[in-house]
Amino acid sequence: MTSPILRLDNINKSFGALPASKDVSLDLRAGEIHALIGPNGAGKSTLIKQIAGELHPDTGRIYLEEQDVTALSVAQRAKRGLARTFQVSALAMEDSALQNAMLGAIGISGHPYWPFGKALRHGELRAIAEYALERVGLAEHASTRTSELSHGQRRQLEVAVALTMKPRAFVMDEPMAGLGTQGSQALTEFLSELRNEAPILMVEHDMDAVFALADRLSVLVYGEIIATGNVDEIRNDLTVQRAYLGEEQ
Numbered sequence: 001m002t003s004p005i006l007r008l009d010n011i012n013k014s015f016g017a018l019p020a021s022k023d024v025s026l027d028l029r030a031g032e033i034h035a036l037i038g039p040n041g042a043g044k045s046t047l048i049k050q051i052a053g054e055l056h057p058d059t060g061r062i063y064l065e066e067q068d069v070t071a072l073s074v075a076q077r078a079k080r081g082l083a084r085t086f087q088v089s090a091l092a093m094e095d096s097a098l099q100n101a102m103l104g105a106i107g108i109s110g111h112p113y114w115p116f117g118k119a120l121r122h123g124e125l126r127a128i129a130e131y132a133l134e135r136v137g138l139a140e141h142a143s144t145r146t147s148e149l150s151h152g153q154r155r156q157l158e159v160a161v162a163l164t165m166k167p168r169a170f171v172m173d174e175p176m177a178g179l180g181t182q183g184s185q186a187l188t189e190f191l192s193e194l195r196n197e198a199p200i201l202m203v204e205h206d207m208d209a210v211f212a213l214a215d216r217l218s219v220l221v222y223g224e225i226i227a228t229g230n231v232d233e234i235r236n237d238l239t240v241q242r243a244y245l246g247e248e249q
């Protein structure tokens, strides 16, 4: 088997006396969507933050493409291709979709302080940004002001920004949050394709989306992974039903 893109090895993290991650090991493989589910307060966001580098584990290691990134900062991990999307939106609402995508391309160009005008004339960066917009289906909205895009389109734009940075893995905490039924369905279709660009580790409460999308699921309860498997395995797992799914259905 090829080595995983992202790998957590025995992560432990406590807030005072409260253990939020207990011996968590999981991996993300090429081409897959791996969903992390579990009740509120289970420690899902805490885990995502440790992967992104916003929090550091007390013990355990995190590997990106088999390189130990445990001690690296958020920016260093992003530079190595870890794309953390859909947190509090980092988009500039008054700028166009293309300008937002350009910002991402400028970030990796080695010229992060270029003013916009100069960057926009820089054909190569502009082409990278335009191509990213095309890949997320926003080509015809390149000059649309970001504030005029729908919620769902803004999430697509965030992915376009991430694509300009050549992501190796996507990490998402509740991508469906705040979207209506239609928006969730559209984003579900979009994410389904996105896994071919880079694998996705996602926390999500919307079980319709999770069951439609996930190649594998891991269930986190009180900081511990109680099961990992495909949709059928997780649905039929009695421990999971008792600890989590049972309460929802």
Ligand code: ADP
Residues within 6 Å of the ligand: 015, 018, 020, 038, 039, 040, 041, 042, 043, 044, 045, 046, 047
């Ligand atoms: P989830 O995302 O699964 O709902 P969280 O990871 O947000 O859960 O939280 C897991 C537990 O850790 C909760 O009990 C929460 O109150 C606690 N927690 C999260 N962040 C902090 C923090 N910065 N300081 C102290 N406790 C925290």
Ligand code: MG
Residues within 6 Å of the ligand: 044, 045, 046
């Ligand atoms: Mg959370």
